[in-house]
Amino acid sequence: xxxxxxxxxxxxxxxxxxxxxxxxxxxxxxxxxxxxxxxxxxxxxxxxxxxxxxxxxxxxxxxxxxxxxxxxxxxxxxxxxxxxxxxxxxxxxxxxxxxxxxxxxxxxxxxxxxxxxxxxxxxxxxxxxxxxxxxxxxxxxxxxxxxxxxxxxxxxxxxxxxxxxxxxxxxxxxxxxxxxxxxxxxxxxxxxxxxxxxxxxxxxxxxxxxxxxxxxxxxxxxxxxxxxxxxxxxxxxxxxxxxxxxxxxxxxxxxxxxxxxxxxxxxxxxxxxxxxxxxxxxxxxxxxxxxxxxxxxxxxxxxxxxxxxxxxxxxxxxxxxxxxxxxxxxxxxxxxxxxxxxxxxxxxxxxxxxxxxxxxxxxxxxxxxxxxxxxxxxxxxxxxxxxxxxxxxxxxxxxxxxxxxxxxxxxxxxxxxxxxxxxxxxxxxxxxxxxxxxxxxxxxxxxxxxxxxxxxxxxxxxxxxxxxxxxxxxxxxxxxxxxxxxxxxxx
Amino acid sequence: xxxxxxxxxxxxxxxxxxxxxxxxxxxxxxxxxxxxxxxxxxxxxxxxxxxxxxxxxxxxxxxxxxxxxxxxxxxxxxxxxxxxxxxxxxxxxxxxxxxxxxxxxxxxxxxxxxxxxxxxxxxxxxxxxxxxxxxxxxxxxxxxxxxxxxxxxxxxxxxxxxxxxxxxxxxxxxxxxxxxxxxxxxxxxxxxxxxxxxxxxxxxxxxxxxxxxxxxxxxxxxxxxxxxxxxxxxxxxxxxxxxxxxxxxxxxxxxxxxxxxxxxxxxxxxxxxxxxxxxxxxxxxxxxxxxxxxxxxxxxxxxxxxxxxxxxxxxxxxxxxxxxxxxxxxx
Numbered sequence: 001x002x003x004x005x006x007x008x009x010x011x012x013x014x015x016x017x018x019x020x021x022x023x024x025x026x027x028x029x030x031x032x033x034x035x036x037x038x039x040x041x042x043x044x045x046x047x048x049x050x051x052x053x054x055x056x057x058x059x060x061x062x063x064x065x066x067x068x069x070x071x072x073x074x075x076x077x078x079x080x081x082x083x084x085x086x087x088x089x090x091x092x093x094x095x096x097x098x099x100x101x102x103x104x105x106x107x108x109x110x111x112x113x114x115x116x117x118x119x120x121x122x123x124x125x126x127x128x129x130x131x132x133x134x135x136x137x138x139x140x141x142x143x144x145x146x147x148x149x150x151x152x153x154x155x156x157x158x159x160x161x162x163x164x165x166x167x168x169x170x171x172x173x174x175x176x177x178x179x180x181x182x183x184x185x186x187x188x189x190x191x192x193x194x195x196x197x198x199x200x201x202x203x204x205x206x207x208x209x210x211x212x213x214x215x216x217x218x219x220x221x222x223x224x225x226x227x228x229x230x231x232x233x234x235x236x237x238x239x240x241x242x243x244x245x246x247x248x249x250x251x252x253x254x255x256x257x258x259x260x261x262x263x264x265x266x267x268x269x270x271x272x273x274x275x276x277x278x279x280x281x282x283x284x285x286x287x288x289x290x291x292x293x294x295x296x297x298x299x300x301x302x303x304x305x306x307x308x309x310x311x312x313x314x315x316x317x318x319x320x321x322x323x324x325x326x327x328x329x330x331x332x333x334x335x336x337x338x339x340x341x342x343x344x345x346x347x348x349x350x351x352x353x354x355x356x357x358x359x360x361x362x363x364x365x366x367x368x369x370x371x372x373x374x375x376x377x378x379x380x381x382x383x384x385x386x387x388x389x390x391x392x393x394x395x396x397x398x399x400x401x402x403x404x405x406x407x408x409x410x411x412x413x414x415x416x417x418x419x420x421x422x423x424x425x426x427x428x429x430x431x432x433x434x435x436x437x438x439x440x441x442x443x444x445x446x447x448x449x450x451x452x453x454x455x456x457x458x459x460x461x462x463x464x465x466x467x468x469x470x471x472x473x474x475x476x477x478x479x480x481x482x483x484x485x486x487x488x489x490x491x
Numbered sequence: 492x493x494x495x496x497x498x499x500x501x502x503x504x505x506x507x508x509x510x511x512x513x514x515x516x517x518x519x520x521x522x523x524x525x526x527x528x529x530x531x532x533x534x535x536x537x538x539x540x541x542x543x544x545x546x547x548x549x550x551x552x553x554x555x556x557x558x559x560x561x562x563x564x565x566x567x568x569x570x571x572x573x574x575x576x577x578x579x580x581x582x583x584x585x586x587x588x589x590x591x592x593x594x595x596x597x598x599x600x601x602x603x604x605x606x607x608x609x610x611x612x613x614x615x616x617x618x619x620x621x622x623x624x625x626x627x628x629x630x631x632x633x634x635x636x637x638x639x640x641x642x643x644x645x646x647x648x649x650x651x652x653x654x655x656x657x658x659x660x661x662x663x664x665x666x667x668x669x670x671x672x673x674x675x676x677x678x679x680x681x682x683x684x685x686x687x688x689x690x691x692x693x694x695x696x697x698x699x700x701x702x703x704x705x706x707x708x709x710x711x712x713x714x715x716x717x718x719x720x721x722x723x724x725x726x727x728x729x730x731x732x733x734x735x736x737x738x739x740x741x742x743x744x745x746x747x748x749x750x751x752x753x754x755x756x757x758x759x760x761x762x763x764x765x766x767x768x769x770x771x772x773x774x775x776x777x778x779x780x781x782x783x784x785x786x787x788x789x790x791x792x793x794x795x796x797x798x799x800x801x802x803x804x805x806x807x808x809x810x811x812x813x814x815x816x817x818x819x820x821x822x
Contacts (some may be wrong), residue, residue: 013785014559014560014563014773014774014777014782014785015555015559015780016551016552016554016556016558017552017553017554017555017556017557019551019552019553124549132618154529278716279533279534280533280534281533281534281536281539282533283535283539283742284535284536284539284540284543287539287542287543288539317601324727327778336549336550336551337550337551431628433536452539453536453538453539454539454542
């Protein structure tokens with residue numbers, strides 16, 4: 001080979017120096033109240049602490065709303081709906097939404113840093129995915145505000161009234177946008193309960209609502225834990241309940257709402273199959289597997305947590321996957337080069353550990369790359385289980401962490417049968433260079449979203465939602481509007 | 492020095508087919524077998540390849556790692572002039588720059604090679620004597636490759652006779668695109684033979700192959716035929732080096748080494764003009780083929796104007812402020 005050019009040639013290890021995003025862009029107050037009727041007010045419950053999961057440092061104290069606080073919030077929302085937001089010209093509602101969308105863009109960096117601090121997700125994802133998508137949802141729905149008569153939902157669809165929304169901790173701001181944007185665009189007012197461990201971006205969003213001069217009471221944010229959520233969902237004067245979170249909680253909400261006039265949408269858990277055929281573009285499939293299960297530490301309800309790989313390419317795919325996982329950078333969520341951040345909470349970490357141990361005990365083979373994890377905070381290395389059988393718990397239960405279960409199949413029929421053999425049905429992926437196969441398989445998968453040669457791609461124009469225990473109703477797109485409108489034929 | 496054609500060149504016969512590394516020993520036994528092999532390589536999803544390089548493009552390379560990357564990139568440059576107007580004077584001045592890219596800083600590494608047309612290889616060789624910097628010469632009717640095999644081989648032998656350490660050949664894209672893969676293969680084998688001791692870089696001219704599937708097939712073809720490097724472009728066709736193309740070629744050399752044990756180098760050429768572009772390529776190498784390729788023996792960047800931008804960024808890191816284009820030498 002060519003001779004090395006000189007003795008002072010640099011050494012050959014390319015270490016990336018730390019490239020931390022500055023956190024000085026965000027001001028985190030020592031304590032936060034509830035956002036009710038356009039003002040920050042004290043909560044009646046005992047305040048809770050929110051921590052940075054990467055360091056266990058307490059970020060702030062956040063008020064806890066009780067049933068009385070929730071009642072005040074619902075009353076404010078009702079008032080705002082009947083006096084201001086409901087009667088407002090739809091085009092004017094659209095203007096508010098456009099304004100919010102622009103403010104989210106202007107303050108994108110602030111939101112991204114705060115999201116990574118409170119949630120533990122890498123800044124690359126909060127900066128490039130969560131925040132831009134949240135803004136996109138507001139832009140998209142702003143456009144619908146004065147065009148609802150053309151949404152295919154009848155000539156004059158009407159708002160429902162007050163929507164109460166309970167959102168999870170995995171995409172705090174993005175899930176807020178998925179809920180708040182369509183509700184406001186369709187003329188409803190909102191009482192939102194953010195997740196207990198990740199309230200901060202919702203509270204920053206409250207500030208944006210004020211900055212946008214959104215009329216008081218249109219958006220109310222009541223922080224707290226499960227009890228607060230229950231009070232929100234069970235309040236009598238609510239017309240609509242929207243929940244994203246675990247199937248277990250979703251079930252109890254469905255019970256609570258049954259027999260009332262409340263309209264309900266649930267977006268719950270998943271155990272998505274990511275199906276790799278032997279004619280797949282292998283390198284891109286490996287990227288897609290990584291993106292499918294390790295995006296957001298696997299805290300994704302539509303994560304591709306079951307890899308179904310055709311048996312004749314199993315070894316090749318797994319070898320390539322392991323090599324690729326070896327290059328993932330796990331660590332400081334604020335470092336711009338981090339691929340995998342912290343697990344959101346000690347509780348979630350315990351669940352991931354427990355299910356992984358069960359996987360091993362049931363006979364699957366655990367593989368993890370060599371990686372140094374920080375001493376403090378909640379961390380779990382990217383993990384692959386091979387030799388998983390459909391009977392194993394790690395093939396059936398949602399882990400909600402960076403844990404991939406690998407199963408094999410021999411024929412397309414077997415792939416479909418195994419993919420559908422789950423109580424969930426939120427998403428699925430198909431990898432093949434053969435278009436006809438993709439279409440044929442997609443038709444037979446019982447999953448709300450099917451990705452072809454990609455995974456975990458989201459867009460506000462595309463409806464999202466599940467089959468079976470993954471919930472019901474759709475969010476996003478034209479279909480998502482229906483969840484917040486009365487077309488007159490329901491009653 | 493002499494530029495006389497080898498008198499036997501025009502009657503040169505194709506040498507017997509090269510022996511292939513074990514797992515692929517029989518893939519060139521017939522045109523259809525070779526075609527089946529190349530078409531059986533896993534496809535490349537273009538959208539996926541683009542999103543992968545876009546993600547790697549967000550890597551933030553700062554401070555010490557940036558300094559390392561700039562010096563490494565400088566040491567990987569094939570400083571190139573390939574103009575009809577090239578003269579011995581131009582080549583000598585380029586050679587002087589190659590030895591000492593930044594005259595104000597002796598700590599600045601020299602480049603890997605100087606790349607010229609074959610008739611000027613002798614001038615370059617003389618000017619670089621004793622420096623360890625290689626002379627690379629383009630050959631085989633560069634850039635189009637439209638000549639008979641005999642003429643191409645004569646071109647190679649001439650360049651080697653003039654002192655070229657490395658030969659940058661072009662493949663016959665016409666043959667490749669019309670599906671005559673064995674013709675392309677045999678030609679590379681013959682050129683490799685004609686190179687003797689010189690190392691062979693095989694230019695795929697990916698801007699004319701267009702699809703990433705074709706890039707992957709051409710990469711494997713060139714590696715099987717014995718190329719020491721696979722190179723993206725002549726620099727005369729647009730687009731030249733792009734990140735998705737480079738990604739696919741890096742995957743190919745990585746997989747080829749895993750299968751055969753032989754490590755082939757990669758050289759993107761053309762279109763890499765800024766330090767930022769160069770650093771993106773190094774990140775791509777690091778996270779695709781791996782650190783084993785982060786050496787001038789295995790990764791080169793064919794460029795001319797890039798070097799000055801690398802030098803300006805290097806000065807900026809050293810002094811803390813940007814200087815102007817007059818603080819680096821014109822080529």
